[in-house]
Amino acid sequence: METRQARQGSPRSPQPPGDPRWVAMFHDPSSDSWxxxxxxxxRAPVLYAMGEMAQAKRARGDTVTVALWGPKGGAWHLFDPAGAPAPAAAPTAERPVAASPTKLAERLxxxxxQVLMAGLSKAGLYDLxxxxxxxxxDLVDRxxxxxxxRVAHWLAVAGRSAG
Structure with a gap:
């Protein structure tokens, strides 16, 4: 994941308020704020959300600057969102149920x-x-x-030009 924090002269993320927990901070260049x-x-749900948000921002052509804050030794610590190794496995009781591989695969x-159906709708194809x-x-599975x-985008563009 790209982060401009490592580059000289780039904005530095402020520490999030409150008690240490896992927090993804995104930089908004238009307001120069985090x-x-x-x-x-x-950590896992934050990393997942961070990846999804970064992908969506990149798809819009936005520059992605992100910081990953988390607990370390009971205090806040700024982690490298791209290269930091995952922490040791947490006890089962601490893992969120929604993060199980089966639930995650089902959600994805x-x-x-939904993405493909939205593209088909924008192309004017409602009655399947x-x-x-x-x-x-088959497409969703493969x-x-x-x-x-990309396919949904093509369908949406085709729907606009046909309408």
């Missing part, structure tokens, strides 16, 4: 399905036949989200 974008007592599949629904399921977003 805002917390995701926070949790657990649902989201890919059973064969269309099968094709959508294609990554970035590729599906």
């Amino acid at each position: 805002r917390p974008a995701a926070e949790s007592p657990d 599949g649902d989201r890919r399905h 036949t059973p064969d269309d629904a099968t094709a959508v399921r 294609v990554d989200e970035t590729t599906l977003r």
